[in-house]
Amino acid sequence: xxxxxxxxxxxxxxxxxxxxxxxxxxxxxxxxxxxxxxxxxxxxxxxxxxxxxxxxxxxxxxxxxxxxxxxxxxxxxxxxxxxxxxxxxxxxxxxxxxxxxxxxxxxxxxxxxxxxxxxxxxxxxxxxxxxxxxxxxxxxxxxxxxxxxxxxxxxxxxxxxxxxxxxxxxxxxxxxxxxxxxxxxxxxxxxxxxxxxxxxxxxxxxxxxxxxxxxxxxxxxxxxxxxxxxxxxxxxxxxxxxxxxxxxxxx
Amino acid sequence: xxxxxxxxxxxxxxxxxxxxxxxxxxxxxxxxxxxxxxxxxxxxxxxxxxxxxxxxxxxxxxxxxxxxxxxxxxxxxxxxxxxxxxxxxxxxxxxxxxxxxxxxxxxxxxxxxxxxxxxxxxxxxxxxxxxxxxxxxxxxxxxxxxxxxxxxxxxxxxxxxxxxxxxxxxxxxxxxxxxxxxxxxxxxxxxxxxxxxxxxxxxxxxxxxxxxxxxxxxxxxxxxxxxxxxxxxxxxxxxxxxxxxxxxxxxxxx
Numbered sequence: 384x385x386x387x388x389x390x391x392x393x394x395x396x397x398x399x400x401x402x403x404x405x406x407x408x409x410x411x412x413x414x415x416x417x418x419x420x421x422x423x424x425x426x427x428x429x430x431x432x433x434x435x436x437x438x439x440x441x442x443x444x445x446x447x448x449x450x451x452x453x454x455x456x457x458x459x460x461x462x463x464x465x466x467x468x469x470x471x472x473x474x475x476x477x478x479x480x481x482x483x484x485x486x487x488x489x490x491x492x493x494x495x496x497x498x499x500x501x502x503x504x505x506x507x508x509x510x511x512x513x514x515x516x517x518x519x520x521x522x523x524x525x526x527x528x529x530x531x532x533x534x535x536x537x538x539x540x541x542x543x544x545x546x547x548x549x550x551x552x553x554x555x556x557x558x559x560x561x562x563x564x565x566x567x568x569x570x571x572x573x574x575x576x577x578x579x580x581x582x583x584x585x586x587x588x589x590x591x592x593x594x595x596x597x598x599x600x601x602x603x604x605x606x607x608x609x610x611x612x613x614x615x616x617x618x619x620x621x622x623x624x625x626x627x628x629x630x631x632x633x634x
Numbered sequence: 635x636x637x638x639x640x641x642x643x644x645x646x647x648x649x650x651x652x653x654x655x656x657x658x659x660x661x662x663x664x665x666x667x668x669x670x671x672x673x674x675x676x677x678x679x680x681x682x683x684x685x686x687x688x689x690x691x692x693x694x695x696x697x698x699x700x701x702x703x704x705x706x707x708x709x710x711x712x713x714x715x716x717x718x719x720x721x722x723x724x725x726x727x728x729x730x731x732x733x734x735x736x737x738x739x740x741x742x743x744x745x746x747x748x749x750x751x752x753x754x755x756x757x758x759x760x761x762x763x764x765x766x767x768x769x770x771x772x773x774x775x776x777x778x779x780x781x782x783x784x785x786x787x788x789x790x791x792x793x794x795x796x797x798x799x800x801x802x803x804x805x806x807x808x809x810x811x812x813x814x815x816x817x818x819x820x821x822x823x824x825x826x827x828x829x830x831x832x833x834x835x836x837x838x839x840x841x842x843x844x845x846x847x848x849x850x851x852x853x854x855x856x857x858x859x860x861x862x863x864x865x866x867x868x869x870x871x872x873x874x875x876x877x878x879x880x881x882x883x884x885x886x887x888x
Contacts, residue, residue: 523720523722524726526695526700526720527724529698529699529700530699530700530716530717531717531718531738531779532716537737537740541726541729542726545726623728
């Protein structure tokens with residue numbers, strides 16, 4: 384309920400801002416929603432949203448898979464950590480724009496360059512978070528697994544992943560918000576479709592209705608992913624904690 | 635040089651450790667075990683008793699293969715399947731009691747797991763998570779997990795420590811009954827002489843660090859039927875052996 388009130392208040396503020404300013408600079412909610420409807424009817428909105436979402440998913444999956452694997456190795460192996468840490472520091476401090484421009488220069492204005500550039504930007508963040516998780520793995524439980532001769536798959540399933548789950552969830556959350564922002568920049572700079580490309584077009588034409596008509600549905604889409612995918616997944620992996628508190632409440 | 639191998643036939647546990655060293659924080663070597671030998675016939679329960687900090691847990695870790703940095707040899711019973719109850723139960727907090735037990739025996743049937751839960755008085759806690767259990771119950775789950783693995787050698791590290799007297803007595807009787815019924819070769823380490831007498835067919839009295847076996851005493855009467863007088867005689871013999879070696883007797887609980 385409070386969330387709804389907050390959302391209505393935001394719309395009201397927006398409408399008041401639109402009344403007080405030039406409608407070309409800040410169109411009101413009704414005008415923007417009308418434009419969204421138009422773009423949806425033509426099919427352009429959904430195809431651009433789908434293209435951008437596919438890029439987000441591909442870049443995110445690449446960055447999380449490599450980031451989790453490298454972060455785990457660095458967290459468990461001191462030599463690997465010392466060897467790769469300087470690279471990690473370089474990647475962490477490399478501006479996203481530099482990576483994107485370099486990728487387009489080296490690999491051309493291609494899909495591979497676009498997705499690769501986004502993945503490289505997200506990679507160090509995933510590595511750092513998962514490395515911390517791997518460092519915090521409980522050695523007592525590893526001894527237990529050794530005594531009971533867990534297979535490598537059982538170790539991963541029963542021991543490593545449950546302990547890394549909060550770290551993976553944190554990396555997913557921060558990663559998704561970072562990835563979709565960078566995907567828009569990548570599309571703006573070097574792709575001929577997607578939400579970023581449409582926003583660039585709107586900017587060139589100074590069409591604020593079109594700009595907001597693409598920006599808002601995409602934000603809503605990412606909110607949906609966070610609410611209906613990331614949060615339930617997080618609740619699922621930490622359900623054992625909730626189960627405990629529920630039962631303790633009954634005592 | 636170290637070696638851990640599996641003996642064949644009706645083999646026993648045979649431990650012969652020339653030395654086990656640690657390095658202190660300052661880098662100075664510390665000898666934990668020296669010239670320590672013990673042999674346990676198959677199907678028997680041994681109890682290693684010694685003062686706190688003498689290296690009992692270190693010995694257990696070597697036998698379990700968790701630490702391979704020692705000089706000597708350790709021969710495990712045939713197949714070498716291990717079950718171990720650690721001082722802290724070391725249950726997976728994100729798995730239920732049943733899953734924690736099943737994890738050590740992935741091929742066990744539902745009926746086997748249910749029977750084990752029942753036998754250890756855990757049936758009503760089957761779906762609980764470890765954080766919902768008292769220490770006594772968590773130790774029982776750890777014991778059930780160790781038994782589910784159908785071990786050739788069961789290792790128990792201070793299984794009754796930090797429990798109040800009544801709980802310790804109940805668990806001690808449960809452990810004694812289970813290892814008697816299953817005839818599992820078992821090694822218990824404890825700092826409590828009476829606990830050792832209650833659980834072991836053979837007692838190994840350890841010196842202070844660097845630990846070695848001061849004396850080995852056999853408890854001829856089945857433990858469950860050991861009368862109070864007999865237990866007192868064994869305790870007196872153990873204390874005498876320790877006194878001869880000029881080592882203070884291990885602590886005993888009432």
